[in-house]
Amino acid sequence: MVSIDGYGEVHDRVRGRSGNFNNALKVIEFLQNYPLVNNVRIGCTVIRENVYHLPQLLEFCISKGLYIKFRQGVPHQRLYTENLLDPYALTVEEKYEFVEFLEGLISYYEKSIMQRFFYRSLIQQITNQESLVVIGVTEGRQLLRKVN
Numbered sequence: 559m560v561s562i563d564g565y566g567e568v569h570d571r572v573r574g575r576s577g578n579f580n581n582a583l584k585v586i587e588f589l590q591n592y593p594l595v596n597n598v599r600i601g602c603t604v605i606r607e608n609v610y611h612l613p614q615l616l617e618f619c620i621s622k623g624l625y626i627k628f629r630q631g632v633p634h635q636r637l638y639t640e641n642l643l644d645p646y647a648l649t650v651e652e653k654y655e656f657v658e659f660l661e662g663l664i665s666y667y668e669k670s671i672m673q674r675f676f677y678r679s680l681i682q683q684i685t686n687q688e689s690l691v692v693i694g695v696t697e698g699r700q701l702l703r704k705v706n
Contacts, residue, residue, distance in 0.1 A: 560585055560586055560589070561582075561600075561601050562582050562601075562626075564611050565579070565615045568614070569582065569608075572607045572608050586598060599627065600624050600626040601627050602615060602628045602629070604629065604630050605648075606646070606652060609655055609656050610652075616667070629680075630646075633646050663677055
């Protein structure tokens with residue numbers, strides 16, 4: 559999996575380094591042409607800096623035949639992180655944008671039932687709704703439990 563957190567300059571801003579997106583493209587091209595790799599996937603961590611630019615990244619991945627997964631950023635300490643909350647604490651407007659984007663993924667893009675369930679669970683977390691967790695799968699059906 560290659561991490562790309564936005565299309566073009568958005569990725570560079572999130573990563574704090576100009577040219578980083580082009581470097582990621584080189585890695586993807588190498589992997590796509592390497593005979594021992596048969597599946598290249600993209601992962602995007604959603605934070606304040608990129609939440610309004612997710613459709614452009616999705617369109618890019620679709621145009622390149624790349625499968626992409628989105629996840630919400632959570633605060634964690636890195637060498638270059640001074641304020642742990644600023645990049646991750648989405649405003650109400652940003653949460654709305656992200657939830658609408660996830661709803662679109664569920665309806666029109668994502669084919670995996672488990673990934674659709676993950677996105678639905680993420681929406682519930684973002685909107686502070688009651689959450690369900692998968693505790694097992696029987697005969698192709700998910701067994702769920704409520705989580706407070």
